[in-house]
Each structure stands twice: as structure tokens, then as C-alpha cells.
Amino acid sequence: MTNALLKMDERDGSSDTVRSNLAVLGLANRHKEIRGRDLLGKCRSVQIKRAPPRDAGARIRALVDAAADLTLRDYGNAGSVDGNVGKTAMWLLIEGMQLELARELFYAGAVVSFPNDQAADSVSYTKNSKKNPSCIGAVEKIISSVSITLKEKMEWKKFLESLRNREDDEKLARKEKERTREEANEA
Numbered sequence: 291m292t293n294a295l296l297k298m299d300e301r302d303g304s305s306d307t308v309r310s311n312l313a314v315l316g317l318a319n320r321h322k323e324i325r326g327r328d329l330l331g332k333c334r335s336v337q338i339k340r341a342p343p344r345d346a347g348a349r350i351r352a353l354v355d356a357a358a359d360l361t362l363r364d365y366g367n368a369g370s371v372d373g374n375v376g377k378t379a380m381w382l383l384i385e386g387m388q389l390e391l392a393r394e395l396f397y398a399g400a401v402v403s404f405p406n407d408q409a410a411d412s413v414s415y416t417k418n419s420k421k422n423p424s425c426i427g428a429v430e431k432i433i434s435s436v437s438i439t440l441k442e443k444m445e446w447k448k449f450l451e452s453l454r455n456r457e458d459d460e461k462l463a464r465k466e467k468e469r470t471r472e473e474a475n476e477a
Contacts (some may be wrong), residue, residue: 304456308438326379334364340386347391350383351442360400384428387436389445396452403457412460426453 295463332350336343342468343350354360377385380400383392402425431448433443 292303297339305376311343322357322359322391323362325353326362327362329358329379329383330362333379336388336391337382337386342388342391347388350391350396354395354398360395360398378425381428382423384425384432388434389442389449393449396449396456401460402453403460426450426457429453 313330329350332343332353336350358379360379363379364382365375378400380392380395380402383395429446432438433446438446
């Protein structure tokens with residue numbers, strides 16, 4: 291299957307124009323969303339148990355390999371008191387203290403800095419809140435308050451540095467996208 295349809299040029303019979311195949315694109319996006327929701331469910335379970343999954347993360351890895359949407363946020367329990375509303379799969383894994391699985395999602399391209407419902411990124415939301423509601427905040431909490439070994443603490447600190455670097459890159463990319471959009475609107 292392809293995600294493009296070629297349009298034949300009537301003058302010379304060549305096919306130099308590509309159009310999106312919205313049906314296939316919709317199917318692919320739906321697949322990513324379903325796998326992403328499955329991933330959120332698995333990560334929510336890991337977070338609650340605070341223990342590695344029985345399959346050592348094989349299902350989580352399989353969902354990531356199956357192109358699960360890593361940007362989905364947990365709104366399944368909206369209005370509940372479990373505190374998971376708006377958390378990503380990586381965030382849930384961090385809170386479940388599963389560093390290796392969180393790293394795998396990070397390296398698979400999970401988003402660190404994301405706009406929240408109030409149109410502010412997670413870091414500015416964090417600065418305006420007494421809590422630290424972000425992946426970065428969750429790692430900082432583990433480093434500062436959880437009793438872990440010095441070696442584990444160093445590993446979490448390395449991961450925190452990677453998260454902060456990715457967040458800076460994401461901010462720059464977002465600013466560049468906004469600048470490009472503004473330039474296109476002015477033209």
C-alpha cells in the first residue's frame with residue numbers, strides 16, 4: 291500500500307503530481323492511535339504497580355515497534371482522582387520507576403515538552419505550579435525523594451539531562467515552525 295496517488299498529466303501522460311491518499315492516511319493514523327492507547331494502558335499498569343511488567347516490557351516494546359503514537363496523553367480517567375490525566379506513556383513509566391523502558395520510549399521519539407490544554411508547554415506550566423507536572427518533574431522527584439542507590443541516581447540524572455536537551459530541541463523546533471507559519475501568512 292502507498293500513502294499517495296499519482297495523478298496523470300493529461301498533456302504528456304507523465305505522473306509528476308502526488309496527492310495524499312486520505313483513506314490510507316486515516317487507517318495509518320487510526321492504527322497508531324489504537325496502539326498508542328494500548329501502550330498507555332500498559333504503562334498505566336506499570337505506574338500503579340511500581341514494578342517491572344511480568345513480560346519484562348516485551349509488550350511495551352512490541353507496541354512501540356508497531357508504531358504506537360507516543361504523543362498520546364492519558365485522558366481515559368478524566369475527572370477521576372488518580373492524577374494520571376494528561377500524562378504520556380513515558381511519563382507513566384518514569385513514575386513507575388522503569389528507567390530502561392522510559393529510555394526506550396525516549397529513543398523511539400517520545401515527546402518531552404508538549405503543549406498542555408492551557409496552550410503552555412509543560413515547563414512553563416511547571417514553573418507556575420507548586421507541583422512539577424511533567425516527565426522532567428517526575429525524574430526530579432525520583433532523584434530527590436525516592437530511596438535509590440547512588441548508581442541508580444546517577445542513571446536517572448543522565449536521563450534527566452537527555453530529557454532537558456530534547457526539551458530544548460523541541461522548543462527550538464516549535465519556534466521555527468511558528469516563524470515559518472508566520473512568514474507564510476505574511477506572504
